[in-house]
Amino acid sequence: MEIEAAREVRTTCPYCGVGCGVLAKVAADGQVSVRGDPDHPANFGRLCSKGSALAETIDLDGRLLHPEIHGRRTGWNEALDLVASTFSQTIAEHGPDAVAFYVSGQLLTEDYYLANKLMKGFVGSANIDTNSRLCMASSVAGHRRAFGSDTVPGSYEDLELADLVVLVGSNLAWCHPVLYQRIAAAREKRPEMKIVLVDPRRTMTSDIAYMHLAIAPDGDVALFTGLLAWLGQHNALDRAYITAHTTGFGQALFAASALDLAAVAAATGLSEDELGRFYGLFAATAKTVTVYSQGVNQSSSGTDKVNAIVNCHLATGRIGKPGTGPFSVTGQPNAMGGREVGGMANMLAAHMEIENAEHRDRVRRFWSAPDIAQKPGLKAVEMFQGVADGRIKALWIMATNPVDSMPDADAVEAAIKACPFVVVSDVLASTDTVRHAHVRLPATAWGEKDGTVTNSERRISRQRSFLAAPGEARPDWWIIAEVARRMGFAEAFAHETPAQIFGEHAALSGFENDGGRDFDIGAYAGVDAVSYASLEPFQWPAPERAVQAEPPPEPVASTERHPIRFFASGHFYTADRKARFIAIRPITETRTTPDFPLVLNTGRIRDHWHTMTRTGKSPRLSQHIAEPFVEIHPADAQHHGIGDADIVRVSSPRGDVLVRALITPRQRQGGVFAPMHWTDQFAAKGRLDALTAPLVDPVSGQPALKHVAAHIERFAAKAFGFAVMRQKPERVDASYWAVARCRGGWRVELAFADATDWTAFAGSLFEAPSAEMLAYHDRDAGQHRIAAFDGEHLVGALFVAPGPVAVSRGWAVEQLEEVHASQRERFRIVAGRAGGERPDAGATVCSCFSVGANQIVAAVAAGCTTVEAIGDALKAGTNCGSCRSEIRALIQAGRVQAAE
Template sequence: MDGAPQVPEIRTTCAYCGVGCGVLARPDGAGGLTVRGDPDHPANRGRLCSKGFALGETLSLDDRLLAPRVSGQDTSWDAALGLVADRFSQTIAQHGPDSVAFYVSGQLLTEDYYVANKLMKGFIGSANIDTNSRLCMASTVAGQKRAFGTDTVPGTYEDLELADLVVLVGSNLAWCHPVLYQRLAAAKAARPAMKVVVIDPRRTATCDLADMHLTLAPGSDVALFNRLLVEIHKGGAVDADYLHHVNGFEETLRAAMAQDGGATGLDPAQVAAFCKMWVGTEKVVTVFSQGVNQSSSGTDKVNAILNCHLATGRIGRPGMGPFSVTGQPNAMGGREVGGLSNALACHLDIEDAGHRDLVRSFWQAPTMANGAGLKAVDMFERVRTRQIKALWIVCTNPAVSMPDADVVRDAIAACDFVVVSDVTANTDTARLAHVLLPATGWGEKDGTVTNSDRTISRQRAVLPAPGAARADWAIICDVARRMGFGSAFDYASPAEIFEEYATLSGAAAAVGRDFDISGLTGLGQAGYDALPPTRWPVAAHGQAERFFAEGQFFTSDGRARMVPVTARAPAARTGPRYPFRLNTGRIRDQWHTMTRTAKAPRLNQHLGEPFLEIHPDDATAVGVAPATLVRVTSPTGSCILRALVTDRVQPGQVFAPMHWTAETAPTGRIDALVPGIVDPLSGQPESKAAVVALEPYDAGWFGFAVSTGAMSPVCAYWARSRVEAGWRAELAGQEIPQDWEAEARRLFAMPDAHCQSIHDPASGTVRIAFLDGDRLLAALFVGRAPVALSRDHLASQLGQIAVAPLSGRPSADMPDPGAVVCACLNVGVNTIGAAIASGQATTVTQVGECTGAGTNCGSCRPEIAVLLAKAQRLEAAE
């Protein structure tokens, strides 16, 4: 009621990328949340990206899994967990501990991760637990361990703002880590002398900030950084004093000198200019991400970068150092608890017998895995060959996100016993499970996460758990107790798990490990509840925030290792049959396989269907017209995608995002095209260098549909997404229905609704609208070519009194905002264009002042700059 006291905001942490932004969330009384950035959180200082800004819109219960299910039927927790414990125990008894596996996720909280690893490695006695973080940062782990002795991130976010040169390698920071991009953009605006270099085969939104863009050949990062190391030596930038803390300089330099500098495909003058800039700038930070990691030589790429920083001593001091940015909210926390199959908790090594004994003794475990387990690709291969007979998948969707996704999907479907813990039953993977366990999601979970610069933050529950949903740690511990491991998993809260974990970190530090949060032991429940963002190490005796400024590495002799590396081309080779190189990645407003982000209508409006970026010359050569459909085929699979003809990609290269699933666009499952080729050291798949062939998809018809209710497309191509009042879908097929009205009624499940229609057989045009009185319920527009109409306008008319619903366009007195550019504030391209045309907006800042676009998260500012430049070119040509 009016005047009632407002519910207080709760401090928590964003559910998305590894930036780890603080969020202030408040229940809105209707099952959702109001969300704003936490101005006191050191990662984001109040900023949020479009995805974080829309978090409160992703909490609807319409697709939530609210009770355990066995064989598709709701059941009790007691029955479901009893079955899981019995089947895993029986499988282990009959076939041994390596016949079972867990596949977990960087979206788990640290406490969830910890107990899952404890159960598998210390009590089941197998290391067959791996994480989807294997797909995004395993090569960084392997490279840092080779160089430093531990998986240590030396620097902090502040270094990006203190640097005089920031080099972004394989990182589209503007779209994948938008808040870090905002921080970098603000620093550059405050200090225009700061330089930014982007190294990426593709021109991305991040290039808007760049002083230099190096479009190197895919996979040639090692060649470039080897050339840089040679120029460091020639330019006298080697720090001889720092090399007292480093082994391997001479042999690493010799390997670099032997490298063919032409492997990068870059203009030698551009390479020379980059090297001169890097060599001549002491305060340099090299940021690297998936473009480095997702490679069959990813570990070598990481070490090539680290070699340059070690040779110059530009590491561990303010404004300088190598910096890996992670893709998931708790990828770092998972690394810290031993979430990877080749690690133990607290950065202890599973291959080290002393470390294994330490953890076994600490856990008082009956057994301990005696070596590394199966990495993700190998794990699912063992599922395929039926060597793994019981599989528990937690909070991830490998039937879509793993390479060779069709094979992985079929392997899971054929596995003897599959358990899936998730928030929904409506994922490609959940549909394959024998047992579904309802887990709590963001907004309901309670625990900690660690971001890319080692800051531990609390994720706090803001809403009650819906239905019978339970926390992942509680589900895992309940199964462990039923398997006979009771007292070791008898936790009453995440605070108790954190206490045990922090205590173990002290024991790990005592044997020379970097990870130490022993200073956080003894918090108790109240201290844990109040824990502020805290960057580790937090040793009982105190320690510096940055690592390695004075050496002190975590190797046996305390010295870093420079590693001789030689560039290798991607494993898959292009040729006459598969002439194109496929790059995969993320888009600005979606997250992983869209289980969460697809529920927020605003996040579906910028890029609403799967697409393929293709260079204009290549599009012409293969006969693909803009906005038509293209079939993309690799040795492992096939997709149908919308053609986005653009010079953002180089000739011979194409790009497609990885978000769509059988739930949202069945022919857009891009990882079906990616082979299971991995880096031999890290086991990370080569997700950015598949080889593909392209051909036009010969559709007999194209369609666009909107509906207030769910749609059930039955055609060769479809992609659906939520809008404010329902759904929209792009459609295409080869067979033309004989009765379009009957097909539309089936599509919308509206057998009796009043219909208006226009059908022109000569042109192949069909327009059908279903109404309740004057209110639009659904509409279908069909043509022989992609249908031209105002899609956002039509979607906005759902449930409203429709004026000329068959026109597909707003009336003259109703402005059409156009396709959304700014997802945060819902600003369309036509609104921005009008502001530019009026003469009131001649800069990106002025566009923001006039329309609001770009004033929240800033991720759309590069796109606004492109619109301004295009308008200025047109004006100059007149």
């Protein structure tokens, strides 16, 4: 038998919008390992913790491997016929707007293109929207208002060239770690470079910040309209640029002047001194980049926030030049690719406008479509409201989990459950959304998929397959094309490869494009299979011809690595080719009430992604934070009688969750923060978006996920528990539980409203009736420890206490892989502690090398006073680098303690 040789494939990371290049190596025995691609211009070899652990997420555990109808395994033909016939019948009986697609930034561009083509060009409805609506729709709307097009003007290199980087609502250290690392490296080379962090929380990104502005929720509009007014008052404007390249400045300045500095301070929660220092720094620094993300976009005033930022850059002429510009960083790997193909309900393909009759006709003619959608469709929140009220009767969800990620998530789940026909194409068999599907279609996952993605700097890269598709899983584009053929559109969906789809997408971008549209990759319209297979990362635009009609185009893509910056010549994509200032009046909005007095801010953590369908498979990614939590300022915790590590009920008018309390001064008083990752698959009651309201920005339709009126109270637990076990528990009979994968098995955090028979509980949790049980009970003290063994191996161990369990989690997890030959070793587990030779490593800081906080603190005490020294001693921070900010924080804390 011939043994396959080892091979290494260049592909792209499937997580955030940084778009890092990855080298996936498949060994001769089939084992996969990953490393950063040193030649990819997005990351130059860097990877974050999630990217570094990609090889741990590609197993087949929990995979959907065969089509199913009502839970019954079936073949592709039956499933596809049912989808096509049901959608066709629904359209015939109720019209095209009775059906909808809800798609995802996890799709590849080729998938996205065909889904958009089918819905808008052949079904004849624009009822296709995407979970990217939840992350960057306000940026799209702001760009279109200011530039006449959805154009991100800058490149990552600008972040390194800038003398001032303003990070607004963007925790780069955890959410876009490689960009954070690039900025941190640039700052180390140029210490005069300054970073300002605008965020209600003092996140780990503040580690490199010259100034942290702990702004009040939704204070960004006031902050940046105040800046515009200040620039005008202090003669810090580029009047020549304003006159030559913009319109509407007078109205924008007049509106911005509605608040004086004292009023801006009141609206932002910042002092006048803080505002003056920031405004002065911005005015004095010509090379300024303002990076913004979800803290700006996920707001009921998100579009105004974007335009308030853009206004300041236009007013100072800081756009289209190296080291300058407003810079939206997207949350998903292909949110930008979805924008290119018109994947949202209010867009057409190739950045054309659905409201524009000329654009509609152009796309219709290119596609030879029978009809083209005549008006925008339902945006994400509206779409699920349409499902709930019966307007939408057939829904196809692709590569996303709206039961967990949409606002008002319980109402979304109820709508999906009541919908007459729901199709879900996904990778996993049992997400909170998949379980409600009438038809389940198995899609290929990262490592099996083949196509392209576009990152936040408009760079298109190949995602290449290096694994065979398992079972009967098929690419999303293939599934869409097969349904389209069965609906009667075979000629228009005759694609056999992703290369053919990409070529058509590129051709449409250049079709009748004389430089009047920003998105143009017409140079790739003739791509063949060979050139597509070897396609190098490139930044758009890449038009077919270097010479076009006047006015001259912006820089043309080349094979070199020089970044392309739009608007260098001052030409925009409005009718008069001038940028538009948008007049914005800041409005202070109060959502809190006496019953819900706190502001809940939602977001992400360092090592998990979205609803954990991928990262939840990796033991190391669950080491850092293994359960849902809420950050609370010490004063708020004291006021509500909450102690550190208590279980907390966080509630809003729409629902409640149970999470662990993390008391920290990094959180702004009056607000709380909780991550959105936990689902019914991983926690008892952790679906955070059950609390958020379907309140949206009126222009973009993006939900306001970061400003929710909330109440917190201590959950009166009678007992707390922690357990490790070799098998994932099928059922956990506890008021609070959170399960996470660990080395050798699973770990579970627990809390109970009432005491129980702990031995019986342990037996049901471990599901090992024949195991040998050892137990320790101190009923008066409420202490119980139970361990179960199968021969010399630990099956499971449960530790129960009246308060948060103090046992070392790392030590307990290690016992699952140890051999316990002697009775003494077994009783040590029941005792709940390692021997003196096994000190507790503490909470995991470095996931790559399993280095704990206690180890770092000990190294600091021993004389390691730099991140580099910690790396030399413990390896922590020397791989992906995502933990370096936390290491610095521990070093600083050690210095403060020593000084005291």
